[in-house]
Amino acid sequence: MADLYVKEFDMKNPFVVASSPATQGPNNVLKTASIKPGAIVVRNFGHGKGGGSYIGPNSSDIFMGRPTVQSHAIGTGIKDPIGSLEEYCEAIRRIKREMDPDIRLWASIGHYGDIVKGGEWEKDWIRQTEELTRAGADALELHFNTPGVAVMKDRTINYYELVNRCTAMIKQHTTLPVMVKLTVEGCDPLTAIRQAVAAGADGVGPTARWKAFSFDLDWKRTEPRPGSGYGGTQATPIICYTIAETRSKGINIPMYAGGGVFSYEQALQILMAGSNCVQLGSIVCSGGLGAAERLMRRTEEWMDSHGYPDMQSLTGDALKLFNMPKEVAARRTARLGEAYRVTQVDRNECIGCGRCYDVCWNEGIEIADGKARKLDSCIGCGYCFQVCPTGALHVDKGGILAAAFDEE
Ligand SMILES: Cc1cc2nc3c(=O)[nH]c(=O)nc-3n(C[C@H](O)[C@H](O)[C@H](O)COP(=O)(O)O)c2cc1C
Ligand code: SF4
Ligand code: SF4
Numbered sequence: 001m002a003d004l005y006v007k008e009f010d011m012k013n014p015f016v017v018a019s020s021p022a023t024q025g026p027n028n029v030l031k032t033a034s035i036k037p038g039a040i041v042v043r044n045f046g047h048g049k050g051g052g053s054y055i056g057p058n059s060s061d062i063f064m065g066r067p068t069v070q071s072h073a074i075g076t077g078i079k080d081p082i083g084s085l086e087e088y089c090e091a092i093r094r095i096k097r098e099m100d101p102d103i104r105l106w107a108s109i110g111h112y113g114d115i116v117k118g119g120e121w122e123k124d125w126i127r128q129t130e131e132l133t134r135a136g137a138d139a140l141e142l143h144f145n146t147p148g149v150a151v152m153k154d155r156t157i158n159y160y161e162l163v164n165r166c167t168a169m170i171k172q173h174t175t176l177p178v179m180v181k182l183t184v185e186g187c188d189p190l191t192a193i194r195q196a197v198a199a200g201a202d203g204v205g206p207t208a209r210w211k212a213f214s215f216d217l218d219w220k221r222t223e224p225r226p227g228s229g230y231g232g233t234q235a236t237p238i239i240c241y242t243i244a245e246t247r248s249k250g251i252n253i254p255m256y257a258g259g260g261v262f263s264y265e266q267a268l269q270i271l272m273a274g275s276n277c278v279q280l281g282s283i284v285c286s287g288g289l290g291a292a293e294r295l296m297r298r299t300e301e302w303m304d305s306h307g308y309p310d311m312q313s314l315t316g317d318a319l320k321l322f323n324m325p326k327e328v329a330a331r332r333t334a335r336l337g338e339a340y341r342v343t344q345v346d347r348n349e350c351i352g353c354g355r356c357y358d359v360c361w362n363e364g365i366e367i368a369d370g371k372a373r374k375l376d377s378c379i380g381c382g383y384c385f386q387v388c389p390t391g392a393l394h395v396d397k398g399g400i401l402a403a404a405f406d407e408e
Helices: 025-033 057-061 085-098 113-119 121-137 147-153 159-171 188-197 235-248 264-272 284-307 326-342 356-360 383-387 397-407
Strands: 015-017 040-041 105-109 139-144 176-183 202-205 277-280 367-368 372-373
Touching: 015 235, 015 284, 025 040, 025 085, 025 284, 040 085, 085 105, 085 121, 105 121, 113 121, 113 147, 121 139, 121 284, 139 147, 139 159, 159 176, 159 188, 188 235, 202 235, 235 264, 264 277, 264 284, 277 284, 356 367, 356 383, 356 397
Parallel strands: 015 040, 015 277, 040 105, 105 139, 139 176, 176 202
Antiparallel strands: 367 372
């Protein structure tokens, strides 16, 4: 079996169950601990009643492992089980006593609402830092991810300055590693990461959740309240870009990125883009521990069957693709284009549906006698190959691209 140990975070495996209802209060943390993730982030307190959680119509999709766009829970009586810093510290002590010692316990500091409200929030955050350090947390996490923080950036707060100043401030008051959780909404994530690094962050967790307005056309019967904090499968490629860009600029800070991870494939993409760990959020809340455990197991199985013996070999492996030399990329394009250009329609397979003709913008194909036929004017763009329903237009795309890559 692959060795999942992550040395950058000293974690048994790369899965961080992120701050969410699944980590709200000691009972939920201990329940979540049963699937043995590498780390659990205790949800920051101060949510009060409501918890900011609403359910979309698609969470059953997550449970079934299908792509989805959102997941929040509803509950008019949701109440934060941690009401004060004293209760928070007691929760940390209890979790540390009862939880598997191999799971790292990160305590989330503050709440973005504190910043919005103003007042003496910095003093509060420092007190939380000092008390939670004493209570025995393994690391502290700063909460700069929620869309609310990002969207205020041009109103009252400079986001980058906030990240830098708060990180430096918290670092002065703890001996624990400080994890800085960042948004990719409304800011340049690379700049935000640089600010966290400059201020001494021990890890960064870029996360993709946006303010969004989601509804269907039958809107009167859907959302109890459409609102903020939307994620979904579409988030993963965006977060992968942030990870890959950061690594490509030589920034090697330990990273635990997340966003829209509902399948083991997405977890692997986050890791192979260069993040050392991966956050699990909605999948745990809406898919439950069963779905999260399945994802963790399948990630490991995939590593075994694809020759990745450990995290070192896996992490950042896809940067080879992100940073592919121009000549290799050009060769791959040329090889594939040429294959598209010269490959003729298999007349036995063609059913004359005309889809290929429909997507050809170069007069490169015609339908004659009920069958398609490629013409000399074909430029090899490949559109028709994507739409052919029968395989009458077919090339071994994977083989062609891999051969061009391997040759280099
Ligand atoms: C219902 C719900 C509540 C959340 N509440 C918080 C929170 O209080 N603090 C926080 O830092 N992140 C919060 N998050 C974000 C998660 O910690 C995590 O970063 C995010 O869910 C990852 O994206 P994903 O849900 O698409 O996997 C919440 C996420 C969900 C689904
Ligand atoms: S799309 Fe495929 S099956 Fe349809 S006409 Fe073109 S080649 Fe034939
Ligand atoms: S490869 Fe492009 S140009 Fe050639 S026939 Fe197909 S759609 Fe037309």
